[in-house]
Amino acid sequence: MTLSRRAFVSRSLALGCSAAASPFLTPVTFASAPGDARLVVIVLRGAMDGLDVVRPYGDVALKAHRPTLATQPFEDLDGFFGLHEALSPLMPLWKSGDLAFAHAVSTPYRNKRSHFDGQDFLENGGSASSGDLTAGRDGWLNRALQSVPGAHAKTAFAVGREKLMLLSGEAEISSWSPDGALDLSPQAELLLSKVYERDPLFHKAAMQAMELSDLTEGSGMSARRAGRAEALAGFAGDRLSEDARIAAFSLTGWDTHANQAGSLPRALGELNVAIETLKARLGNAWENTLIMGVTEFGRTVRENGSRGTDHGTGGAALFAGGAVNGGRVFGEWPGLGASDLYQDRDLMPTRDVRAYAAWAMAGMFGLSPSEIEARVFPGLDMGKDPGLLA
Amino acid sequence: MSVPETLLAIRYGFGTRPNEARITDPNVMLRQLRQTDPAERRFPIASLKSRAALLETRRKARSDKKDGKSGAETAEKRAAARLRQQGLADIRATFQRAMTSKSGFRERLVAFWADHFSVAANGPVLSALVPDAIERAVRGNIAGRFPDMLQAVTFHPAMLIYLNQVQSVGPNSRAGKRRDRGLNENLAREIFELHTLGVGGGYTQTDVRQFAELLTGLSADKSGFKFRPGIVEPGTKTVLGKSYGAKSPSLDPIRAALGDIALHPDTARHLSRKLITHFVGIAPPDDWVETMARAYLQSGGDLMALYGALLGDKKALSLPLNKVKLPFEFMVSALRAADIPATALDDISVRDVRSKLLEPLTAMGQPLFRPNGPDGWAEAPEAWITPATLAARLRWVGGLVDEVLQDTDPRKFLDATLGDVASEFLTFAVAGSESRPEGAALVLVSPEFNRR
Numbered sequence: 001m002t003l004s005r006r007a008f009v010s011r012s013l014a015l016g017c018s019a020a021a022s023p024f025l026t027p028v029t030f031a032s033a034p035g036d037a038r039l040v041v042i043v044l045r046g047a048m049d050g051l052d053v054v055r056p057y058g059d060v061a062l063k064a065h066r067p068t069l070a071t072q073p074f075e076d077l078d079g080f081f082g083l084h085e086a087l088s089p090l091m092p093l094w095k096s097g098d099l100a101f102a103h104a105v106s107t108p109y110r111n112k113r114s115h116f117d118g119q120d121f122l123e124n125g126g127s128a129s130s131g132d133l134t135a136g137r138d139g140w141l142n143r144a145l146q147s148v149p150g151a152h153a154k155t156a157f158a159v160g161r162e163k164l165m166l167l168s169g170e171a172e173i174s175s176w177s178p179d180g181a182l183d184l185s186p187q188a189e190l191l192l193s194k195v196y197e198r199d200p201l202f203h204k205a206a207m208q209a210m211e212l213s214d215l216t217e218g219s220g221m222s223a224r225r226a227g228r229a230e231a232l233a234g235f236a237g238d239r240l241s242e243d244a245r246i247a248a249f250s251l252t253g254w255d256t257h258a259n260q261a262g263s264l265p266r267a268l269g270e271l272n273v274a275i276e277t278l279k280a281r282l283g284n285a286w287e288n289t290l291i292m293g294v295t296e297f298g299r300t301v302r303e304n305g306s307r308g309t310d311h312g313t314g315g316a317a318l319f320a321g322g323a324v325n326g327g328r329v330f331g332e333w334p335g336l337g338a339s340d341l342y343q344d345r346d347l348m349p350t351r352d353v354r355a356y357a358a359w360a361m362a363g364m365f366g367l368s369p370s371e372i373e374a375r376v377f378p379g380l381d382m383g384k385d386p387g388l389l390a
Numbered sequence: 391m392s393v394p395e396t397l398l399a400i401r402y403g404f405g406t407r408p409n410e411a412r413i414t415d416p417n418v419m420l421r422q423l424r425q426t427d428p429a430e431r432r433f434p435i436a437s438l439k440s441r442a443a444l445l446e447t448r449r450k451a452r453s454d455k456k457d458g459k460s461g462a463e464t465a466e467k468r469a470a471a472r473l474r475q476q477g478l479a480d481i482r483a484t485f486q487r488a489m490t491s492k493s494g495f496r497e498r499l500v501a502f503w504a505d506h507f508s509v510a511a512n513g514p515v516l517s518a519l520v521p522d523a524i525e526r527a528v529r530g531n532i533a534g535r536f537p538d539m540l541q542a543v544t545f546h547p548a549m550l551i552y553l554n555q556v557q558s559v560g561p562n563s564r565a566g567k568r569r570d571r572g573l574n575e576n577l578a579r580e581i582f583e584l585h586t587l588g589v590g591g592g593y594t595q596t597d598v599r600q601f602a603e604l605l606t607g608l609s610a611d612k613s614g615f616k617f618r619p620g621i622v623e624p625g626t627k628t629v630l631g632k633s634y635g636a637k638s639p640s641l642d643p644i645r646a647a648l649g650d651i652a653l654h655p656d657t658a659r660h661l662s663r664k665l666i667t668h669f670v671g672i673a674p675p676d677d678w679v680e681t682m683a684r685a686y687l688q689s690g691g692d693l694m695a696l697y698g699a700l701l702g703d704k705k706a707l708s709l710p711l712n713k714v715k716l717p718f719e720f721m722v723s724a725l726r727a728a729d730i731p732a733t734a735l736d737d738i739s740v741r742d743v744r745s746k747l748l749e750p751l752t753a754m755g756q757p758l759f760r761p762n763g764p765d766g767w768a769e770a771p772e773a774w775i776t777p778a779t780l781a782a783r784l785r786w787v788g789g790l791v792d793e794v795l796q797d798t799d800p801r802k803f804l805d806a807t808l809g810d811v812a813s814e815f816l817t818f819a820v821a822g823s824e825s826r827p828e829g830a831a832l833v834l835v836s837p838e839f840n841r842r
Contacts (some may be wrong), residue, residue, distance in 0.1 A: 305572025
C-alpha cells in the first residue's frame, strides 16, 4: 500500500452514482429582503495601534512618548490627526467623505489586557450586570440580526475559516470560506445528510458546505496568504451585492510588540486591499454600505524598548463606505499629557466603541435605541447620536 | 465500570489501528509514559545544533550577498532550500511518530503541552527552532515535573524570540541606559495568562511589569539560549507578593520565581481545567479540578500525579464523545484506521508532503506548527466544524478512499475503527451503502470518527 502514486487530496468525494434528485440543489427564493443597507464588520485581531494609524500629531506630548514612531511619515487629515502612510491609498475616500475614524474608543474591558478576552468582549458585546460576557456567549451582531426585519439565513455571512463569535447565536447565518468549494454528487449529499442527521454541529456545516459550493465553483479564488484579504473581502462583497446585507471577517497581524514601523504597514496593507476590494465588488451598493473596522483595545501610549508598543486600552475604529458621514475623526480627545493617561500608560477612552456600532445599527436597520440597549448591547448607554451616518 | 474498548485509543490517543492491541486500563496507559518509545529513535528530530548551523549558513549567505560576494546568491538559495527540507522532515517525523507510537497518550500529551506553550513557527528562524522546543523542552519533560517543563520552555530561544523577550532590556541596566532601550512585557504577561495562573488568576498589571523586569537578561544568540547580565534590570522585584533579586545579575531569581509560579494554586487549577477541557470536553467540574490540583501540588508539580488524577474520574472514561478531533488528530487517526504504515511516508516527495499532509491540514484550519497566536488552537468543537473546514475533511477522505480503501469491507472497517463507539445508526448506514469505498468513506466522515 503506497501513498505516493496519486494525489489523493485533489479528488472530489464521489460517493455512489445514483442521479436521485437532491433536496439541497433546489433553488431558494426569499419573500422579503431587509432593505438596502449593507454592513461589513472587520475584526482587527491583535489590538491595532490607534495612535499610530490615526496619529494625533497635533498633540504636543506625542513625540516625547514615541520618539521613533511619531517621526514616521503620514498624510494630514484635519490639521490635528494624520493618517499612517500605509493607508494613503484610502485618502481619496477621506476626501470624498467616505472614510471616517473614531478615536479614544474602547469596550468596557479593562486591565488584564488579554487579546483573547478582549476580542471575546468586542464580539460578544458584554452583559449588563457582571461586566463579563453574556450567558449565551453569542455575538452582538447576531443579536442585532434577530431584530432586523425580513432577515433570513442568507442575510448575514461570516467569511473565513474561523468561527466568529460576533455572528454566532440564535439567528441563522451563513458562513463560508472562499477556498472551500466542494464537489459532491447528489447521492453523496443525500447519504451524508443522513449520517449527520443526529449531530447538529456536523449537519449544519455539511448542509451549508453543499449549498455554498455552488457559489464559488469556477471562480478560481484562492485564499493563500497573499490574497487572503482580497479573497475574504471579494467573497463578502459578492454576497452583499446580491441578497446578503451583513458580512463579517477578521484580519490579523496587529500585535506590533516590536519594530512596529516595519510590521504595522503589512497589516494596514491588507486592510487597504480589503476596503478597496469591497468597494469594487459592491458596485452601486457601496453608496449604502458601512464598513466598520474594530479592534479589541489600543496599545500603550509610550513606545516600548523594542520600537513597538504593548497592550493598552483606548484605541481607534475605522468607518468606510458611502453611508458614512466621512472626512472627520469622531470623538472627544483626552490628551496625552501625563495626567491624561489611563493608569499612566494608555490612551484614556472617552467613548464606548459599542455606542458607534449601536447608532449604526439604529440608522441602517431601523433598530430602536431601547431595543439595542436591552438586547444587542445590554446595559449600554448609547448616549448622543455621534452622526456617523450620512 | 466497563470502559468502551476503543474509548481510550480514541480519546487519549490517535485512534485504533487494525491488529493493534486495545488498551482498556488507564493504568497501562500511564505506565507506558515511563517507558521508552522506539518510535522516538526511529523517527528522530534534528538537534538544535544542526538547526542553528542551518540558520547560520543562511545568515552568512545573506550578508555575503549584501556585500556583493560572488556565488552568494546561489549559497543563499541552497541554505533556504535546506531549511525548507528541514521543515518538511519535521512535519513528516511528527506524523510518523503519531502514526506508530505504542503510546498514543504520550503523543497526544506532547501535542497538548506544545499547544499550551504555543510558539507559531512564523518565518525561517522560528520554523527551524519550534520543533526543537517541542522535542527537548516539552517531550523531554512529558512524564516529569511541570516546573521543569515551564523553565525549559521559557528559556528556549523559540519562546524568547516569539514573545519578544530577546528585545526586552532593563531600562536602568547598563545597556538600557546606553542604548535608550526598555522593557517588553509580552512574555511576562503570557506566562501568567496562558502558561501558569490563567487569565482569571490573581495577578495585576504591576505583577506583569515587575515580572517583566525580573525576566530581563533572558536572551538568545546564534547557538541557543544566552543570559546577558548587561541588560538585567537592577534591584529586587516583587512578583505575586514575593520579592526576588540577587546582588549581581543571575538566573537564580528567575528560576526561583518560575518555580514558585509553577506551584501556585491558580496554576494547578488552570492546568487541571485545561486538561479536562482538552481531553474530555466538558465544563470542568470544581471537585474534579480540586482533586487534580491537590495531586499536582502535593507532589510538587509531578505531571504523572496530575495525569493520574485526570484519568481517575469516571467521567474521563465514559461517553459521549464531546470533542471534535483537531485536523492533525483526524488525519493521523484516518491514516492509522486505513492501516497505512509510517514507512509509507519515508520516501514520499516534498511535493506530496505538501499536497497530502500540509495543505489539507491548512484547509481544515490547522496549519501545523502555526497557530494564530500564543493561545494555540481552539478547544471548542464549533471552531473546527465549519462548512469550509468540514468540506476539506470530506475532500481529503475522498482522496484517501480512492487511493487505499477501494477493496475494504466497510462493515469490518467500521468495527476495527470505532468498535463499540459506533452508533447503531452508523452501523446500519455503512452496511447499507452502495459500494465498498462509499461505506469506508462514510465511516471516516461520520461524526463518531470525527469526534473523540
